[in-house]
Amino acid sequence: MQASEFSRAVAAAESTASSLGLTADDAVVLQNSSKLTLRLLPCDVLARVAPVARQVARFEIELARRLAESESPVAALDPRVEPRVYERDGFVVTLWTYYEPVTHREVPPADYADALDRLHAGMRKLDVPAPHFTDRVEQAQRLVASRDRTPRLTDADRELLGGTLRGLRRVVGEHGGAEQLLHGEPHPGNVLTTKNGLLFIDLETCCHGPVEFDLAHAPEGVGELYPGVDQALLRACRVLVLAMITAWRWDRDDQLPDGRRLGTEWLSRLRAAAAPWLI
Numbered sequence: 001m002q003a004s005e006f007s008r009a010v011a012a013a014e015s016t017a018s019s020l021g022l023t024a025d026d027a028v029v030l031q032n033s034s035k036l037t038l039r040l041l042p043c044d045v046l047a048r049v050a051p052v053a054r055q056v057a058r059f060e061i062e063l064a065r066r067l068a069e070s071e072s073p074v075a076a077l078d079p080r081v082e083p084r085v086y087e088r089d090g091f092v093v094t095l096w097t098y099y100e101p102v103t104h105r106e107v108p109p110a111d112y113a114d115a116l117d118r119l120h121a122g123m124r125k126l127d128v129p130a131p132h133f134t135d136r137v138e139q140a141q142r143l144v145a146s147r148d149r150t151p152r153l154t155d156a157d158r159e160l161l162g163g164t165l166r167g168l169r170r171v172v173g174e175h176g177g178a179e180q181l182l183h184g185e186p187h188p189g190n191v192l193t194t195k196n197g198l199l200f201i202d203l204e205t206c207c208h209g210p211v212e213f214d215l216a217h218a219p220e221g222v223g224e225l226y227p228g229v230d231q232a233l234l235r236a237c238r239v240l241v242l243a244m245i246t247a248w249r250w251d252r253d254d255q256l257p258d259g260r261r262l263g264t265e266w267l268s269r270l271r272a273a274a275a276p277w278l279i
Contacts, residue, residue, distance in 0.1 A: 009036045012091040013047040020081045033255050039098055045078050046096040057085045057092045060204045072122030073115045075201045099194040107193055109221035115198035116186055120211055123181040133209030137169040140247040150250045157267055161247055164274040168240035175233050179209050187217040216241040239273050246270055
């Protein structure tokens with residue numbers, strides 16, 4: 001979130017919680033990117049704050065509520081307040097349960113695969129409108145094609161990214177296998193390790209597509225333990241996802257900390273992996 005919005009966003013979260021009877025005298029920043037994630041104290045609630053114009057919080061709230069009803073492994077909304085989106089001072093605020101993280105061990109790939117399998121099982125029961133994964137690929141393509149939005153990309157790197165996205169969008173989009181509702185970005189940054197097991201967060205990226213697209217965001221080894229995976233499709237999805245996240249890092253408005261360094265590093269990886277898919 002831009003520095004000019006930061007203090008107003010924190011104030012919006014604190015005043016929203018206070019208006020609902022939750023004591024919020026302090027805010028600890030947990031993440032600051034396109035949205036702000038705060039731990040409000042002493043009420044101990046997790047608040048997510050985004051500008052009204054750049055959010056799909058209502059979709060995320062409804063999806064989280066319905067997945068929780070089927071006991072899917074997702075973070076819960078705070079039970080002390082009405083499960084809805086709150087608007088204040090140009091921001092939307094959603095209030096979630098805060099989970100104390102368990103950090104004493106790495107997540108075994110088998111546990112990650114099991115949690116993602118259970119999430120997908122819950123999602124298969126839902127009939128909700130969501131974009132197709134190719135719509136998200138197209139967004140990355142438009143970003144790469146815009147010299148105004150990605151001014152620091154060299155011509156060679158622009159061609160590399162554009163060709164990879166174009167080729168793999170076709171390959172994966174025409175795979176012909178089963179598709180379903182997906183998380184969209186179930187990478188480790190969107191997984192909480194809690195005493196109750198793994199819980200997925202940030203459901204606003206949901207889309208329809210093959211499960212291999214979701215697995216491509218997970219650590220190496222998870223896809224080998226997930227049941228029924230098309231390993232060739234997974235390999236293609238891994239390169240596609242690498243091209244997509246690399247494109248986001250070169251957006252002039254990207255707010256991910258250390259994003260430019262990651263963008264440079266991922267371009268190097270893509271040069272080695274993308275050759276078979278370029279068109």
